[in-house]
Amino acid sequence: MTPTELAALIRSCLLDAVADGTLSLPAEEIGAVKVERPRQREHGDWATNVAMQLAKKAGTAPRALAETLAERLGRAAGIAAAEVAGPGFLNIRLEAGAAGELARSIVEAGPAYGRSETRRGTRINLEFVSANPTGPIHIGGVRWAAVGDSLARVLQATGAEVAREYYFNDHGAQIDRFARSLLARARFQEAPEDGYGGQYISDIAAAVVADAEADGDPDPRTLPDAEAQEVFRARGVARMFAEIKAALHDFGVDFDVYFHEDSLHASGAVDRAVERLREAGHVYEDAGATWLRTTTFGDDKDRVVIKSDGEAAYIAGDIAYYLDKRERGFDEVIIMLGADHHGYVGRMMAVCAAFGDTPGVNLQILIGQLVNLLKNGEPLRMSKRAGTVLTIDDLVDAVGVDAARYALTRSSTDSMLDIDLDLLVQHSNDNPVYYVQYAHARTRNVMRNAAEHGVRREDGFAPELLDHPADGALLGVLAQLPETLEQAATLREPHRVARYLETVAATYHKWYDQCRVTPRGDQPVDDTHRTRLWLNDATTQVLATGLGLLGVSAPERM
Known part of the structure; x- marks a missing residue:
């Protein structure tokens, strides 16, 4: 069971409670449910605070709502336990088989795993360097x-x-x-x-x-x-x-x-942009120069756009350029600038607002x-x-x-x-890129060794056999890729992908030391070996996806 599937299950339980009158809450108030990995592993596989979010709207106490939800979840297939904690948190443990199914889901999804369509239809212009x-x-x-x-x-x-x-x-x-x-x-x-x-x-x-x-x-x-x-x-x-x-x-x-x-x-785009702002009532003349009244939109002072000698000021080009991007059909304009451009932010957000757009949405400026x-x-x-x-x-x-x-x-x-x-x-664990790339190369080496020992994925998959604590830890980390990508996109922070990969690598290396994919000596190949090969290969996919998003290679050997 993936985090997305679990979240959907929780939402379904809430909707059922509304439908049978147990929960007094309009169904449309129940939005997307978020589940996350508990900080302490002994608290369960996943946790949600949805009861605390909805309790007030439902006219009940958070713990009471959490207990109702826990009772319904506990009857669902794949759920080993659902326990209420604190003021209304819900800790959820999956059955081993349900948790282990994630390995097959990742391998079968391939490069699509972790990706989503949450921003489908959004056109973004990203300017950098x-x-x-x-x-x-x-x-x-x-x-x-x-x-x-x-x-x-x-x-x-x-x-x-x-x-x-x-x-x-x-x-x-x-x-x-x-x-x-x-x-x-x-x-x-x-x-x-x-x-x-x-x-x-x-x-x-x-x-x-x-x-x-x-x-x-x-x-x-x-x-x-x-x-x-x-x-x-x-x-x-x-x-x-x-x-x-x-x-x-x-x-x-x-x-x-x-x-x-x-x-x-050369195209007259600057003149057209200034004229459009003039028509909107935001441009005025003073001392022979043309000014944009940016103080109306929070800037610390108004800005000269056409100097008294008739030459366009530097900001005039920026105004025309922003308008040009919006007229090209981009919903969001993201501009990445260096540390010496802090003073640029306020005036450009004022320009965005002067055109009737929403600062921070239609125009976003990132400072590095x-x-x-x-x-x-x-x-x-x-x-x-x-x-x-x-x-x-x-x-x-x-x-x-x-x-x-x-x-x-x-x-x-x-x-x-x-x-x-x-x-x-350095070729050492202190070098983060080596550490992550080596983890990927190690997964590929395990795959090659498995083939030599006759361990093949297609010969069996028994997710309930992924019952070692190291299996559970690795599955839990792999399950976090979709959430990591969503956070990285929402917050405009791709470094979250790199730090996530380091966690995946660390968890995999520990798993490698504790769980075997290939049999020892004359031991016959069994479903545990085959199923762990699925988990190994799922790790391969997650590492390859993450490295690819950073523009870094995923080596086969190191």
């Missing part, structure tokens, strides 16, 4: 690459339609500084004081010259400054962005949409904290190619894609993250 195309992706952006892609996978696992979007900042002063830096380096001159440094500038400058030569164009270094700068702008940005996309692809991250900031201004790389216990500061900024290549070169993605995703983005590079290359 969006690094300026003026240099390699720095380590903070790499964190968003790992977390953002994993969040997209989790949301898709709960039925949502997700578009991964990269906002290409190709409009503004930073692109001018980038072009001037390339031109200066190509001419063997010092970079501008406000320009960009690092070996990558030399590499791209040389590539621009070589590309021009290959295309039969003049050497851009010999052109007048304005023309030369435009060549280095166009070719250099294209080169840099191609490198960014390639690095992300190698990191397992690909985007559905690459949106160009410049298109908002900084990342520090440690080597020999000391922070790393220098990148070989980018100068002072550590990049995606620095991290991947040090530990590989799997370890990098797992390390970046396993902690809440609310907290600053220290990544110990020495730990992530």
